[in-house]
Amino acid sequence: MSGEAADTGPAVRRLADWSAADLRDLAAEYDTPLYVTDRDRVRENAARLRAAFPDADVHYAVKAHTGRAVLEVVREAGLGAECASAGEVVRALDAGFEAVQYTAVNPPAADLDVVVDRWRAGADLTVVAGARDTLDRLRERGFDGRLAVRVNPGVGAGHHEKVTTGGHAKFGVPYDRAAEVVADARADFDVVGIHAHAGSGISGEDLSAHRELVARMGELAREVGDLEFVDVGGGFGVPYREDEPPLDLPAVADATREALGAVDAQLAVEPGRYVVADAGVLLTRVNTVKPVDDAGATGAVPVVAGVDAGMTTLLRPAMYDAYHAIRNLTDDRPERPVTVAGPVCETADLFCEGRSMPSPRRGDLLAVGNAGAYGYEMASTYNSRPRPAEVVRDGDGTRLARERETIADVTALEVER
Numbered sequence: 001m002s003g004e005a006a007d008t009g010p011a012v013r014r015l016a017d018w019s020a021a022d023l024r025d026l027a028a029e030y031d032t033p034l035y036v037t038d039r040d041r042v043r044e045n046a047a048r049l050r051a052a053f054p055d056a057d058v059h060y061a062v063k064a065h066t067g068r069a070v071l072e073v074v075r076e077a078g079l080g081a082e083c084a085s086a087g088e089v090v091r092a093l094d095a096g097f098e099a100v101q102y103t104a105v106n107p108p109a110a111d112l113d114v115v116v117d118r119w120r121a122g123a124d125l126t127v128v129a130g131a132r133d134t135l136d137r138l139r140e141r142g143f144d145g146r147l148a149v150r151v152n153p154g155v156g157a158g159h160h161e162k163v164t165t166g167g168h169a170k171f172g173v174p175y176d177r178a179a180e181v182v183a184d185a186r187a188d189f190d191v192v193g194i195h196a197h198a199g200s201g202i203s204g205e206d207l208s209a210h211r212e213l214v215a216r217m218g219e220l221a222r223e224v225g226d227l228e229f230v231d232v233g234g235g236f237g238v239p240y241r242e243d244e245p246p247l248d249l250p251a252v253a254d255a256t257r258e259a260l261g262a263v264d265a266q267l268a269v270e271p272g273r274y275v276v277a278d279a280g281v282l283l284t285r286v287n288t289v290k291p292v293d294d295a296g297a298t299g300a301v302p303v304v305a306g307v308d309a310g311m312t313t314l315l316r317p318a319m320y321d322a323y324h325a326i327r328n329l330t331d332d333r334p335e336r337p338v339t340v341a342g343p344v345c346e347t348a349d350l351f352c353e354g355r356s357m358p359s360p361r362r363g364d365l366l367a368v369g370n371a372g373a374y375g376y377e378m379a380s381t382y383n384s385r386p387r388p389a390e391v392v393r394d395g396d397g398t399r400l401a402r403e404r405e406t407i408a409d410v411t412a413l414e415v416e417r
């Protein structure tokens, strides 16, 4: 296994590595559903990225986990910030990032207004534009600062079709028109880079797609010349299944450099998931247990375990059929097939179906692994269900990082006539 230098931590942290006693204490103190984020693990992951890409700019894709407690650790580790919206730009600047990148995908006017205002006020911002229209809208606002062109090199990868960006017309300017767009942009902006992103959750098997994307970006960089950076995106995957091997990050870094070839520009990468996924778990409590076949509740019949977290807390299983490890922290009873289901009125509101695990009882505490990336961030208030709380922990102890939302919070924006 690569990437195990002492100061960068092991390449993967499994759900079994978390202390059950600590997690039980946190659930008792802060209630459930509860996200727990370990800042030490964020530090290790960031350090492993820095070590694998010592000569590259590494920007953390803020979208994976926007919490201030995470952003501060990432900034201290020497990573930059890659943002997907004005809200993320504001969060990154507030967290003290000095240089911030904003990758604009069909940017709403309000986003451009905020970003250009911040730039005018002196923020060191690079805007990544993926359409000529976006360039026009930046010109209209008087922006003539640092700009990169997002290119669609026609190569996609990722853990699910819904998160594969390369090759989808929505993202970036087509590869064969990219040089022309860069040339146009040079008239009005300080064009510092080109950018591409294949997709999210790239595994070892996707490496050839990643290599191809990087090679195309290398070619383009040589063609257009005079760039500060070539950003080849993020998407580095992490193992979700207990027996899945971790990505060999140093090998990915070597392959990236080799595929890029000689360019007179800095390599840049922008991973999100890799930094935070295994730094987070979701704690949820069983509130209902019922046999799948009500008539014969004996032996190892499959059961449905109803829990207080659902697709409004952690959307990934419902949206991508994503696998997340689940561990019963209360007891280690004999196993049976268990469907873990949330409280939402949607059939998709399941964390797993018929998975073998210790027979659950009402009141049991379950931990859901790899919840640090795209967990809290994709939470919603559907069914008027308040979003969960989050605690962060590190060497200094544990503290509340995001309050539990209340029903009053959920209804607060309602305008009374």
Ligand SMILES: Cc1ncc(COP(=O)(O)O)c(C=O)c1O
Binding pocket: 061, 064, 082, 103, 163, 165, 197, 199, 200, 201, 202, 233, 234, 235, 236, 270, 271, 272, 273, 274
């Ligand atoms: C433009 C861009 N950069 C970076 C990322 C980060 O991806 P990941 O969290 O998979 O590393 C994404 C998400 O897929 C993205 O859309």
Ligand SMILES: N[C@@H](CCCC[NH3+])C(=O)O
Binding pocket: 063, 163, 200, 201, 316, 320, 373, 374
């Ligand atoms: N939300 C996705 C990743 C997409 C990243 C956005 N480009 C996931 O949970 O896997």
